[in-house]
Amino acid sequence: xxxxxxxxxxxxxxxxxxxxxxxxxxxxxxxxxxxxxxxxxxxxxxxxxxxxxxxxxxxxxxxxxxxxxxxxxxxxxxxxxxxxxxxxxxxxxxxxxxxxxxxxxxxxxxxxxxxxx
Amino acid sequence: xxxxxxxxxxxxxxxxxxxxxxxxxxxxxxxxxxxxxxxxxxxxxxxxxxxxxxxxxxxxxxxxxxxxxxxxxxxxxxxxxxxxxxxxxxxxxxxxxxxxxxxxxxxxxxxxxxxxxxxxxxxxxxxxxxxxxxxxxxxxxxxxxxxxxxxxxxxxxxxxxxxxxxxxxxxxxxxxxxxxxxxxxxxxxxxxxxxxxxxxxxxxxxxxxxxxxxxxxxxxxxxxxxxxxxxxxxxxxxxxxxxxxxxxxxxxxxxxxxxxxxxxxxxxxxxxxxxxxxxxxxxxxxxxxxxxxxxxxxxxxxxxxxxxxxxxxxxxxxxxxxxxxxxxxxxxxxxxxxxxxxxxxxxxxxxxxxxxxxxxxxxxxxxxxxxxxxxxxxxxxxxxxxxxxxxxxxxxxxxxxxxxxxxxxxxxxxxxxxxxxxxxxxxxxxxxxxxxxxxxxxxxxxxxxxxxxxxxxxxxxxxxxxxxxxxxxxxxxxxxxxxxxxxxxxxxxxxxxxxxxxxxxxxxxxxxxxxxxxxxxxxxxxxxxxxxxxxxxxxxxxxxxxxxxxxxxxxxxxxxxx
Numbered sequence: 001x002x003x004x005x006x007x008x009x010x011x012x013x014x015x016x017x018x019x020x021x022x023x024x025x026x027x028x029x030x031x032x033x034x035x036x037x038x039x040x041x042x043x044x045x046x047x048x049x050x051x052x053x054x055x056x057x058x059x060x061x062x063x064x065x066x067x068x069x070x071x072x073x074x075x076x077x078x079x080x081x082x083x084x085x086x087x088x089x090x091x092x093x094x095x096x097x098x099x100x101x102x103x104x105x106x107x108x109x110x111x112x113x114x115x116x117x
Numbered sequence: 118x119x120x121x122x123x124x125x126x127x128x129x130x131x132x133x134x135x136x137x138x139x140x141x142x143x144x145x146x147x148x149x150x151x152x153x154x155x156x157x158x159x160x161x162x163x164x165x166x167x168x169x170x171x172x173x174x175x176x177x178x179x180x181x182x183x184x185x186x187x188x189x190x191x192x193x194x195x196x197x198x199x200x201x202x203x204x205x206x207x208x209x210x211x212x213x214x215x216x217x218x219x220x221x222x223x224x225x226x227x228x229x230x231x232x233x234x235x236x237x238x239x240x241x242x243x244x245x246x247x248x249x250x251x252x253x254x255x256x257x258x259x260x261x262x263x264x265x266x267x268x269x270x271x272x273x274x275x276x277x278x279x280x281x282x283x284x285x286x287x288x289x290x291x292x293x294x295x296x297x298x299x300x301x302x303x304x305x306x307x308x309x310x311x312x313x314x315x316x317x318x319x320x321x322x323x324x325x326x327x328x329x330x331x332x333x334x335x336x337x338x339x340x341x342x343x344x345x346x347x348x349x350x351x352x353x354x355x356x357x358x359x360x361x362x363x364x365x366x367x368x369x370x371x372x373x374x375x376x377x378x379x380x381x382x383x384x385x386x387x388x389x390x391x392x393x394x395x396x397x398x399x400x401x402x403x404x405x406x407x408x409x410x411x412x413x414x415x416x417x418x419x420x421x422x423x424x425x426x427x428x429x430x431x432x433x434x435x436x437x438x439x440x441x442x443x444x445x446x447x448x449x450x451x452x453x454x455x456x457x458x459x460x461x462x463x464x465x466x467x468x469x470x471x472x473x474x475x476x477x478x479x480x481x482x483x484x485x486x487x488x489x490x491x492x493x494x495x496x497x498x499x500x501x502x503x504x505x506x507x508x509x510x511x512x513x514x515x516x517x518x519x520x521x522x523x524x525x526x527x528x529x530x531x532x533x534x535x536x537x538x539x540x541x542x543x544x545x546x547x548x549x550x551x552x553x554x555x556x557x558x559x560x561x562x563x564x565x566x567x568x569x570x571x572x573x574x575x576x577x578x579x580x581x582x583x584x585x586x587x588x589x590x591x592x593x594x595x596x597x598x599x600x601x602x603x604x605x606x607x608x609x610x611x612x613x614x615x616x617x618x619x620x621x622x623x624x625x626x627x628x629x630x631x632x633x634x635x636x637x638x639x640x641x642x643x644x645x646x647x648x649x650x651x652x653x654x655x656x657x658x659x660x661x662x663x664x665x666x667x668x669x670x671x672x673x674x675x676x677x678x679x
Contacts, residue, residue: 019183019186022190026190026197033201096313099599112231
């Protein structure tokens with residue numbers, strides 16, 4: 001009987017712990033995904049900053065370090081794609097279609113914005 | 118769980134009693150060599166029952182705890198989905214169209230995304246679920262929720278909540294997801310989103326304080342820019358005399374003031390049109406005395422802002438109605454107008470930049486049937502697009518070619534761009550071969566179309582026309598915001614003054630428009646637009662009692678700065 005009760009209580013405890021572990025993992029995943037998206041947005045903002053200074057800037061960035069992760073930015077015509085990777089390896093992606101003003105400093109307007117699409 | 122140790126102690130005690138009893142009975146029976154009696158078995162079963170009776174409530178509590186933890190995980194997952202969704206969709210919103218007050222705990226928000234969809238979040242009053250979707254076609258997203266509270270801010274001040282939907286650029290959402298289990302705790306989560314996307318066309322247009330530049334009469338104004346804050350305005354004043362005035366725009370307050378008006382024609386001056394010659398001289402053409410075609414050079418003193426006029430020149434002694442002007446070079450100007458038969462005439466006016474005398478070259482009757490209220494746009498140094506209304510009030514367009522040696526004019530192949538109706542057109546260049554034309558089209562509504570010029574044979578083709586105002590769209594005028602966006606002011610429903618931003622897609626030349634803005638609710642006819650800077654436009658118009666008014670139309674959220 002003792003063995004039975006102890007086994008039963010142990011199983012319950014394990015189940016509870018497992019549930020808590022899952023909850024923690026969900027929160028951790030959310031933090032990492034948000035971090036990755038924020039990293040991608042940082043890459044986009046960096047690119048917009050370059051374009052404000054030079055409307056013809058198309059160099060982009062490759063694995064530029066940021067906050068323990070990195071971002072890669074492609075500038076293709078008037079579409080900027082920024083892919084951010086956080087320190088946990090999660091990936092976020094933002095893409096913006098832009099219009100660039102005609103005189104310096106070049107004011108930039110985002111016409112279309114896509115997140116993780 | 119705090120009751121577990123107590124219950125466990127009881128279980129252990131009962132268990133020991135049970136085991137001692139069994140051991141005792143076992144020893145007794147082994148000694149006597151007899152089996153268990155019925156009473157003994159009943160006692161044993163009763164004790165077992167007591168043990169299980171103590172354990173079973175524990176099962177219930179454990180079950181409740183399990184359910185509550187599961188529900189908490191599910192609530193958190195729901196919250197994560199909701200936050201991600203809110204952040205993603207609101208970041209892509211072009212503008213907020215309606216939002217509940219920031220004090221409302223069960224709120225809603227409506228917005229337009231960058232694909233021009235009208236979307237909405239709210240809480241379903243029956244299921245308490247947060248719903249999302251096209252306005253009127255909502256579906257459950259996450260929940261149940263006991264709170265969905267929206268607080269909005271503008272682009273600069275994230276401390277002071279605002280309610281003006283046209284200024285909202287940042288949205289904070291606070292939501293509480295309820296845990297449905299008895300022991301479960303509710304989860305309150307906060308998300309926020311910055312509206313990254315912003316077409317000028319979708320940003321709300323606002324206006325500065327209107328200014329009455331002539332309290333007696335001010336019809337058919339024409340405006341050109343002198344410098345960043347001064348604008349020359351020519352109009353028909355009291356007695357239909359020709360008046361001109363410098364309007365000054367305060368770029369801090371966007372208030373307008375005027376200098377002393379100058380009468381450039383004391384007899385008659387209808388429908389003037391202006392073109393800049395140099396920083397102080399402007400060519401003005403108008404329907405003058407006898408309704409004939411007249412032209413005069415206006416000189417602006419940029420110190421005192423006084424205006425003087427040179428000797429007027431009668432370029433058509435029979436009639437010169439509703440003229441339009443385009444600059445060829447500093448000395449030559451193409452003028453199109455309606456003659457005494459309402460036919461279309463074009464003539465090059467030559468300005469002597471020493472004496473400011475005006476002469477004319479050989480005119481061309483570019484439409485022998487009828488050509489009312491023409492408008493001009495320059496294609497290149499020798500080609501000009503002329504749009505006008507023909508004898509059936511249909512929309513016509515033709516390229517006029519100017520020989521820059523002889524100043525003779527020839528016309529190319531015309532195009533009837535609207536076979537139903539095309540009156541009072543205005544036209545602006547998009548690129549070297551494309552032009553945006555707005556006009557009073559079918560149903561007297563506001564229409565726009567892109568006209569494409571074939572620079573080989575100067576023929577014209579048209580793209581798909583777009584009805585930007587399905588109620589009314591009279592005497593429109595255009596100003597360019599950027600290569601894709603154009604501000605259009607027009608006479609809307611009930612003769613009120615309206616403005617809309619038209620966006621041209623350079624891939625397929627389709628046109629779309631954002632929300633229209635009523636800048637003058639009483640009456641505003643013959644608006645004329647001039648750009649002050651990319652976000653501010655001076656609009657001169659005729660309002661109640663035919664007085665002359667002006668106002669700055671603003672695109673406050675027109676540019677998103679990264």
